[in-house]
Structure formats: structure tokens, C-alpha cells
Amino acid sequence: MAESEPKIGIVGSGSWATAMIKMLGDNEVQKHVLWWIRKIEDLTYVKTYHHNPSYLSAVELRVDETNLYTDARQVIQQADIVVLNTPSAYLKAALREVQASDFAGKIVVSAIKGIIPDENLIVGEYLMKVYGIPIEQIVVIGGPCHAEEVSLEKLSYLTLAAKVSDHAEQLGKLLRNRYINTIISTDIFGVEYGAVLKNIYALAGGICHGLGFGDNFLAVLVSNAIREMETCVNAIDPEESRDINASAYLGDLLVTAYSQFSRNRTFGHMIGKGYTVQSAQLEMNMVAEGYYASACIQNIIQGYGLNMPICDTVYQILYNKQPAALEVKKLATKLT
Incomplete structure (x- = not known):
């Protein structure tokens, strides 16, 4: 150069x-x-x-x-x-x-x-x-x-x-x-909001895995998550034309939800296994962005009046200290 x-x-x-x-x-x-x-x-x-x-x-x-x-x-x-x-x-x-x-x-x-x-x-x-x-x-x-x-x-x-x-x-x-x-x-806003949301969804996947759910359930969770993501980013920035199946959205969601390197999935897995948020944070040497994002996205969801049950489930578990097994059981009835 x-x-x-x-x-x-x-x-x-x-x-x-x-x-x-x-x-x-x-x-x-x-x-x-x-x-x-x-x-x-x-x-x-x-x-x-x-x-x-x-x-x-x-x-x-x-x-x-x-x-x-x-x-x-x-x-x-x-x-x-x-x-x-x-x-x-x-x-x-x-x-x-x-x-x-x-x-x-x-x-x-x-x-x-x-x-x-x-x-x-x-x-x-x-x-x-x-x-x-x-x-x-x-x-x-x-x-x-x-x-x-x-x-x-x-x-x-x-x-x-x-x-x-x-x-x-x-x-x-x-x-x-x-x-x-x-x-x-x-698509500046879509790519950035998509990156935020996929961390929350990966955290949800980790929680489910920690609770003992298998790949079959995770596949349904992820397919619902990408539709949730599309609902959210289109509400925030409706003017941009985007393909939610592109690598920046679906691809980033998949790698974060499934990869062994995903810190958000790892964090969620620990929560599903019974760790408190504080103990999981202490054990990890890296920040799980999905934890902080969950509270912020919850405010945004409410502001736009959006129906996003996966994000809501993660928030209830992390911030309202609701039992993970109970919340995921309720979530399972809402997935299609």
C-alpha cells in the first residue's frame, strides 16, 4: 500500500x-x-x-x-x-x-x-x-x-x-x-439491527439447548426468529428494500445460533443449565451482546407495538428472572 x-x-x-x-x-x-x-x-x-x-x-x-x-x-x-x-x-x-x-x-x-x-x-x-x-x-x-x-x-x-x-x-x-x-x-439500519437481534435469538437457542431441547426444536426456533427479525427491521426502516434471506440477516443468524464459537449461544446455554446471569457473566471472558441488547430491544418492540415472542421470552428470563423452562414451554405454543 x-x-x-x-x-x-x-x-x-x-x-x-x-x-x-x-x-x-x-x-x-x-x-x-x-x-x-x-x-x-x-x-x-x-x-x-x-x-x-x-x-x-x-x-x-x-x-x-x-x-x-x-x-x-x-x-x-x-x-x-x-x-x-x-x-x-x-x-x-x-x-x-x-x-x-x-x-x-x-x-x-x-x-x-x-x-x-x-x-x-x-x-x-x-x-x-x-x-x-x-x-x-x-x-x-x-x-x-x-x-x-x-x-x-x-x-x-x-x-x-x-x-x-x-x-x-x-x-x-x-x-x-x-x-x-x-x-x-x-442497508445500514437493517444490517445493524439484524446483528443485534441475531444475538438475542442465539441466546434463546442456547437457553433451549441448555434445557435439553434438540436440533428439531432449534430449527423451528430459528425459522421463527428470521421472520421476527424481518418484522422488526421492516418496522424500523420500511423504506429500504432488503432480502431477509441474505447472508447479513439469515446467514448471520444461522452462524450465531449454531456455532461452537458463538458467545451468545454459550451464554444462553449456561442460563438454560441454571446459571444466574451474574454467574454466567463471571465465567465468560467475553461479552455476550445479546444480554444487553435484550433490554434495549424490548423498549423498541413496545414503542413500535410489535409481536416478537422470542425476544420477549429472553427478556422475561434474563431481566424478570422468570424460570427458563416455564418461559420456553409457553414460547413453544406460539411457534409455527
Whole structure:
């Protein structure tokens, strides 16, 4: 990549951020990358050993020429393309010192599959409301894609959604390689809301699996879930033409509901087995976005007057502490 090419700032140091660093490194653009790592001890380890000690720790990272920071604002100020890649619950803290002017004129990418707690806003909406970023500058990264499979260089697909297709294509050129393909979309809200919802549905699948339900029931659950998702995203953004069976929606739902790497499915499985929310959170080293999303989506569902029994079931179990077995039994009578 030539020196005139854009600088890419990665804000986050979890598994998905680490996977993106691998993609960029394998594409030999590491000297154009600025990486925010929250903990100084992790930054020092990455710089010394070329591995992230906390996430995807077996993956060797090409970071010899990558600029590493513990100050997110420095990364954002210097970058031409800013990729936000923290759990949604921690984004506000990560951007605490950042000013709206720091984002001026930049392509801002949400690689976060969650809703900002206390705001009931997906990341794109939050960026527009709080930082005044025009929707034309925003790109959303969707799936279906697990960081663990990227780290193993398994062939994977990313959906890049933007109102300005050139912005999505520019990001795609940086990420595409022999194991990463990209799909370009204009459906920013649908892709981002779909990514939020599929985490809740994967959590539901995990709960059912933990309770002892089998693949037959999970298949019915997932087929109902995709119809629920379509109802929701079409109510929120009815103007966009979308095919709910496309990879960004159905594909992302399937991989999150069935994969061994799905943290939301794992979290749900623990709940189904009798763990409390708190004990399940303590045992997992990664954030299950579906937990936070459940409460936020519930408010959105009520606002639009939508009938979404799977989302409601998950909410009743997680937040109203209703018995999982009883709630799933009631849900089973509503599935078709």
C-alpha cells in the first residue's frame, strides 16, 4: 500500500478487533494501522510478542509497523477511517475524551453488534445523535463471520453496509484477502439491527439447548426468529428494500445460533443449565451482546407495538428472572 493510502484506526482490543488487525496485517497494510488497546500491559505484550494475551492469543499478529496507543482520541484524530470495535456497553467509556470534531470528514465504521445501553440506540444512530456524524460517513460491518474462524483463516464473508457505496468498497479493499470476501450493501439500519437481534435469538437457542431441547426444536426456533427479525427491521426502516434471506440477516443468524464459537449461544446455554446471569457473566471472558441488547430491544418492540415472542421470552428470563423452562414451554405454543 502506498504512503498516500488512508490510515485505519482500530478502537478496541477484543477478539473481533484482533481478527481485524490480523486481516489488515495479512494484507500488508500494518504500517497504516493505528490500534487502541485499553490496557497498557496488553499493549506492551502485543508490541513485544506479537500476540494479544487476552483474546485470540494463539494468533500471530503482524504489528512491527503498527502504531499502538492507549489513548483512543489519538487514534481517532490521526485516522482517516475509524473502526469502532469495542463491546457496545463499553463504547461510551472508550470515547469519553473524544470530541465531535475528531470525527470530522472521516469514514466511521461500526463493527459493534450491539445497542448502546441506556440509549436504546444502535451504534450508527448513537454516532449521528451524539457526535453529529452524517449517515453518509458511516459504514456498518455485518456477518456472517466469527473472529475465531478468521484467526484460523477459514473462508469468511463480511457484509459492508453504507449509504455511500464507495466508502464500503474502500473498506472492502483493505479487508479482502484470500480468506475474506466482502458483500456490499446500502442497508445500514437493517444490517445493524439484524446483528443485534441475531444475538438475542442465539441466546434463546442456547437457553433451549441448555434445557435439553434438540436440533428439531432449534430449527423451528430459528425459522421463527428470521421472520421476527424481518418484522422488526421492516418496522424500523420500511423504506429500504432488503432480502431477509441474505447472508447479513439469515446467514448471520444461522452462524450465531449454531456455532461452537458463538458467545451468545454459550451464554444462553449456561442460563438454560441454571446459571444466574451474574454467574454466567463471571465465567465468560467475553461479552455476550445479546444480554444487553435484550433490554434495549424490548423498549423498541413496545414503542413500535410489535409481536416478537422470542425476544420477549429472553427478556422475561434474563431481566424478570422468570424460570427458563416455564418461559420456553409457553414460547413453544406460539411457534409455527
